Amino acid sequence: MSNDDILLQVEDLTTSFRIDEQFYPANDHINLDVYENEIVAIVGESGCGKSAFGHSIMGMHHQEQTKISGKIHFKGADLLSYSNTQLNKVRGKEISMIFQDPLTALNPLMIVGKQIEEGMKYHTKLSKNKRKQKAIEILNEVKIPQPERVYSQYPHELSGGMRQRIVIAIAIACEPSLIIADEPTTALDVTIQARIIDLLKELKRRMKTSIILITHDLGVVSEMADRIAVMYAGEFVEIGEVKRFLKNPLHPYSKSLLYSLPSKNNQGEKLHVIKGVVPSLNHLQRQGCRFKPRMNGTDDSIHEETPTLREVEKGHWVRCTCYKHFQIENSHQVVEEEKDDVFQGQ
Numbered sequence: 001m002s003n004d005d006i007l008l009q010v011e012d013l014t015t016s017f018r019i020d021e022q023f024y025p026a027n028d029h030i031n032l033d034v035y036e037n038e039i040v041a042i043v044g045e046s047g048c049g050k051s052a053f054g055h056s057i058m059g060m061h062h063q064e065q066t067k068i069s070g071k072i073h074f075k076g077a078d079l080l081s082y083s084n085t086q087l088n089k090v091r092g093k094e095i096s097m098i099f100q101d102p103l104t105a106l107n108p109l110m111i112v113g114k115q116i117e118e119g120m121k122y123h124t125k126l127s128k129n130k131r132k133q134k135a136i137e138i139l140n141e142v143k144i145p146q147p148e149r150v151y152s153q154y155p156h157e158l159s160g161g162m163r164q165r166i167v168i169a170i171a172i173a174c175e176p177s178l179i180i181a182d183e184p185t186t187a188l189d190v191t192i193q194a195r196i197i198d199l200l201k202e203l204k205r206r207m208k209t210s211i212i213l214i215t216h217d218l219g220v221v222s223e224m225a226d227r228i229a230v231m232y233a234g235e236f237v238e239i240g241e242v243k244r245f246l247k248n249p250l251h252p253y254s255k256s257l258l259y260s261l262p263s264k265n266n267q268g269e270k271l272h273v274i275k276g277v278v279p280s281l282n283h284l285q286r287q288g289c290r291f292k293p294r295m296n297g298t299d300d301s302i303h304e305e306t307p308t309l310r311e312v313e314k315g316h317w318v319r320c321t322c323y324k325h326f327q328i329e330n331s332h333q334v335v336e337e338e339k340d341d342v343f344q345g346q
């Protein structure tokens, strides 16, 4: 991957929300490059700031309740400098979003075919007939059986898996270069999840679209993503290639996440539990290592004052100075082959 292949470049992005008349960062001076035709997973527990990141790229935050600074370069322009009119030309056309819950994302009063056509109506000059023809083609692409019939159905007439395919159809209708998928499989049962993952992978391969996959599920990451960016308390703490990361996670938070997952090889073993929860924005201690309060038995002297993200091997970035010393306590020692098993066929 070279700099020429960068599609989206997020630079020093800070997104703060208003709480009790003060603004607190949910994303704190973060940087991330997304390359063409790659899937980058953003991973972390609930409240880490994953959705805030996706919504900043889409320009979806409530303006009075949010402050944003930094740069979001997309195809050479800074989206943060765009007016709403300019953003509307990008949203749904160049960048689109797949939401977690299809029932909320879809309009219950409009047949699904018309919902797929909405973006085309706004962003293209296609005639009514051509739009309908294209909507049916897209339904076919997302593997909806009997697309002509489903075109005229309402969301409540479809199953959960079908509805999520419709949400994906809407997202790909204008052939965007970037899709932000926010927990696209969380609301679905396991077998349907696997099919949606396969569909997204196939679409990425065929349309050469880049995907930012927001998830808390490392199983989904191993199935889909090329790179992973682990977020903790509003900062990226580790960024790297998924395969290398799964074999050798470095940041204590990444290790804790990985070792807290069940695998068929550690059945009956005690899983690692990450103590505590992600602090709320107005209670977060922003000096020093943000994850330290949730780590057991680490030596204070090896903690850097406020760690920065450093490239420790090519393409592998870590925000920690004590990762070489950190070990998961009382955990089943997962050997490398087992770690692969964690993510296969579960």
Ligand SMILES: Nc1ncnc2c1ncn2[C@@H]1O[C@H](COP(=O)(O)OP(=O)(O)OP(=O)(O)O)[C@@H](O)[C@H]1O
Residues within 6 Å of the ligand: 017, 018, 019, 026, 044, 045, 046, 047, 048, 049, 050, 051, 052, 053, 065, 216, 279, 280, 281
């Ligand atoms: N509009 C808002 N106003 C105030 N605080 C907010 C707002 N939106 C999010 N937050 C806070 O910002 C932090 C990050 O939230 P965000 O939704 O980005 O987390 P997340 O990692 O996506 O979590 P989840 O997986 O539960 O969606 C949380 O502490 C959340 O409570």
